[in-house]
Structure formats: structure tokens, C-alpha cells
Amino acid sequence: MTDSQLYEDNFHITGLDNAKYDRVTRLTGSSTDNQTTMTLDINHELFPVESGESLQMLLASTLNLDGTKEEKGWRELDSSTETTLADMYDYVMHGKVYRFEEGDGDHIKVYISFGGLLLFIDGPYKKLTPLRIDYVYLLLKK
Template sequence: MSGIASDAQLFEDHFRVERLSEPKYDRVDRIYCKSIDGSIDMSLDINKELFPCKVDDELHVALASSLHYDGHRDEDETRQGWRDLAKAGSSESTLADMFDYVCYGKIYKFEDAEDGQNIKAYISFGGLLMSLEGPYKKLTPLRVDYVYLLVRRG
């Protein structure tokens, strides 16, 4: 894993979109992806107006506890308004500057996968859901907590 190299980084990997679900909502697609090395499966509800995806797109996906490179956490009111700070011309560079699609949500559940070797993590970003299933070793840094989802192409 390389890319964001931040103290806030909890998870980072590259994925290829394998399929999209049948559309149920006007602005949301559920994408199903597999990591490039084949070890992690991901499903993600994504706002297709903000970040449209298609089969075979390659995505760089990260989860971080903070948008600050040094890993320090924001106050609750600042965390909710990180977009406003960027629009206001804040000179401080954040992880969000390196990505095209950023959401804030909560890791709310873990369960053991059927094979006993993997774990599955569930995350909600205001009702847009994500699941990650893969080896314990790669998903160990995740815990029930609030996180930022960061996605970009490539």
C-alpha cells in the first residue's frame, strides 16, 4: 500500500469495478469491486452524479480517521464542515485534496467471513453503504469508529 502515507490512514488499496447493481435509485449505484491483488472484495454505494463508475474502472480507495496528514482529529463541528473550509480558501492542505470523492461515515459492524480466514467490515456514509471483506491482516486497523472514505480513479 502506498499513496497517501498519512498517520490518519487506516486502509488503502486499488480496486477494479467488476459489476454494478441494477439501479434502484436515481443518483446511487452500488458497485462491486475486487482489489487488484484479488484479496479484498468491496461493495460501495456511490453517488453516480458526483462520481460515475463503470465496469473495469480502477479505483484507489482509502479510509482515514482524519483528513490531516499528521493524523490529528478535528472537532465535531469542523469535521462536518470540511467542505466549507475548502471552499472558503483554507490554505491548509488535506487528504481530501488528493481525491475526487470524499465521504464521512461510521464503521458500525464486523463479522467473521464464512471461511474463518477473513473478516467483513460494514460502513455507512449517511445511508450509502460499504462493505469490505478480506484477510484479517489487511483489515486489522479498522475498528468501530468514524472514518473518511477517499476515492479517486487509478
């Protein structure tokens, strides 16, 4: 994992809730080592997920493969010549880390908003400490 890749883990999806909104599903899951849990809102029309599936999640500070910060917006890239992390994943969102809470013992809780779609992660302090930055990219694939 490079410096730009802040957190990476595989999650087993244990629950789905899409009763509140038409296109949004709230996923709940736990990491393969059962140390980290997450709750994530996604657009299920763009990225359909079923209970029991596994997802690979990456939180990164940049989409550039070399880890450098973007000089231009991600939408301005020439997709025919420039390859980014987004090309390797099925679902990508950009958001703001807005809250940290100290949990029980060595656990920490991280809250991230992706334009209203939320991510909540509860896990070991050592694994989640790199998320103490303002903006992150969330990348998912099955």
C-alpha cells in the same frame, strides 16, 4: 501509510447496479491482489464510474495531512490555505463503522454506512483490523 490512513487499496470494478435508486450506483469490485472484495454505494452524478475501471480507495480516520484529529469540522476549513487529504481525491464521504463479522479462516467483513450509502469489505483480517474504530473517511480517485 500513516496511522490515520487505516486502509488503502486499488479495486477493479467488476459490476454496477443502478436499478434501485435514481442517483445511486452500487459498485462491486476486487482488489488488485484478489484478496479483498468490496461493494460500495456512490452518487453516480457526482462520481461516474464504469465497469472495468480501477479506483484507488483510502479509508482514513482524519483528513489532516499530519494525521492529527480535526479540531473543527471539515466544512469549516479555509480551502485557500488549508490542504487536506480530500484535495487529493475525487470523491469523499464520512461515515460510521457499524458492524464486523468474522469470516472464513482469517477473513473479516466490515460494514460502514455513509448516511445511507453503504460499504461492505471482505478481506484478510490483518488488512482490515485497523478499521475497528467508530468513524472513517472514504476517499476515492480514478
